[in-house]
Amino acid sequence: MPKDFRATPLERAIGRSLANWRDERGLTLTEVGMRVGFSSAKLSTMENAVQPSAVLDIMALGYVYGVPALEWQKVVLQAQYAERHRAGQRDAEPFDPAADFGHLVFEATSLRAFTTDLVPAVFQLADYTTAVTRVDDPRRGAGLARVRESWSARKRDKDPLTVQAVFPEAVLRQVVGGPRVMKAQLLHLMEVSEHPTVSVRVVPRGAGAYPAMGSPFTLLGFPHRQHNDVAYLETFIKGEYVEDPGLTEQCSHRFASLREMALGEGESLELIAEAAAEL
Incomplete structure (x- = not known):
């Protein structure tokens, strides 16, 4: 996690999307962690936006949940934008x-x-x-x-x-x-x-x-x-x-x-x- 991380509203929206994917399938943090290969604690921090969500992790979750491609690709684009924004780059925000x-x-x-x-x-x-x-x-x-x-x-x-x-x-x-x-x-x-x-x-x-x-x-x-x-x-x-x-x-x-x-x-x-x- 970046030192003194502060989540932007966009990163909170990403975390909310991840939480919604899991809730819609009725899975616990532990069940998903076992399927995707990382800890339930890490998944919790992603869903609650207390750490950035990596693009590969989002793609893995989209695969495990069986999320339609257009839906997980939208969240991936948001995460890529958030990463560039944190690095000081500014481009059109895929977020309303x-x-x-x-x-x-x-x-x-x-x-x-x-x-x-x-x-x-x-x-x-x-x-x-x-x-x-x-x-x-x-x-x-x-x-x-x-x-x-x-x-x-x-x-x-x-x-x-x-x-x-x-x-x-x-x-x-x-x-x-x-x-x-x-x-x-x-x-x-x-x-x-x-x-x-x-x-x-x-x-x-x-x-x-x-x-x-x-x-x-x-x-x-x-x-x-x-x-x-x-x-x-x-x-x-x-x-x-x-x-x-x-x-x-x-x-x-x-x-x-x-x-x-x-x-x-x-x-x-x-x-x-x-x-x-x-x-």
């Missing part, structure tokens, strides 16, 4: 962060979201998401739904996902999908804001300029030492992961400043209730 983001949310232990014009994806109701994507890009709907489902699946875990969200008051006043849909969304936001692992804060419209204005981002934290924080940025063109620790630290500082400028949880809840009552 926008499609992967929901999976990464499921693996995270903390999520800090700053949005500028929408309710954070983790808290969106299906009708709200549909109204957003219908006029923008319907293909985004599946990705947004996956993010919502990831949080929903984790909120009652023994190790639940902690969510902190900050957004401007304008998000509450933008009537997405019509009054009925928006009111249901605001009532849902009130409900989830009372969950013990959730913090929702609203920047009031009288606050003036605030940090990261016009630049939404989501910052994810993970339990493994080998997995650095990852910032996720998205436009209507593409999604992008930012992994450089210096840049993710900047996101962290801005998020802390946003929370300081925003109303407290109680006052924010009152503002959400006020907006819902007006619909």
